[in-house]
């Protein structure tokens with residue numbers, strides 16, 4: 001145990017305004033640390049607010065959360081207090097292979113005792129625009145009852161945790177580079193019908209919602225993401241300030257990057273010094 005803590009500490013550092021970096025030797029270590037991180041936030045949030053409002057994304061993230069279904073977490077986490085949301089979702093049927101809901105249900109939610117009515121999936125029988133409006137309306141109701149907390153300095157929802165992946169192009173949730181939705185300030189949930197990553201129709205939290213969260217974690221693995229990780233975290237000059245991954249900047253909350261070594265391989269040096 002002492003040894004494990006030393007290993008994690010050795011690869012953890014704070015990178016100026018870009019949050020905490022946790023760089024892991026391999027995916028097993030990363031998954032173990034990620035499960036522990038989520039379990040700790042869940043416990044703290046349930047203690048403070050009686051609930052844990054967590055927003056998840058699609059992609060490899062769900063597989064990396066798999067340790068939560070195992071001992072000790074499947075028994076120690078207070079699953080009944082979880083309220084689950086999607087930071088982004090593909091506008092397809094819930095049983096479709098592309099559905100982020102299906103991915104999470106098959107890989108995580110069906111294996112732990114979450115309350116079905118606390119699983120807040122999108123309306124999959126309407127257009128992307130309507131699904132985004134519906135989802136925002138739904139979130140507004142839960143903010144009113146404080147199932148989802150509210151930001152201190154705006155009326156935005158303050159999720160206890162938003163979990164994101166990042167693509168090789170630097171997209172997070174379904175916020176893609178150079179897309180006008182990056183400038184969306186008034187909507188909480190918006191939509192896209194021409195996503196560069198298939199499928200084309202998606203809904204997504206906007207940046208103000210992501211950045212109002214109490215905690216945001218970006219989980220990025222693999223060498224194909226190394227350049228995007230470098231551009232999102234290091235001081236690379238003004239050209240990359242609008243990279244979606246770089247725009248993840250919680251106003252008051254805490255940002256943590258979970259990286260494996262290949263994804264971290266193009267980061268500027270200091271965080272590797274032990």
Ligand SMILES: O=C(O)[C@H](O)[C@@H](O)[C@H](O)[C@H](O)COP(=O)(O)O
Pocket residue numbers: 057058059060061088089090100164165166167171172173174197
């Ligand atoms: O629905 C989606 O496509 C995701 O939410 C998306 O934002 C994903 O998190 C990244 O593309 C990273 O995906 P990978 O980790 O699989 O590369």
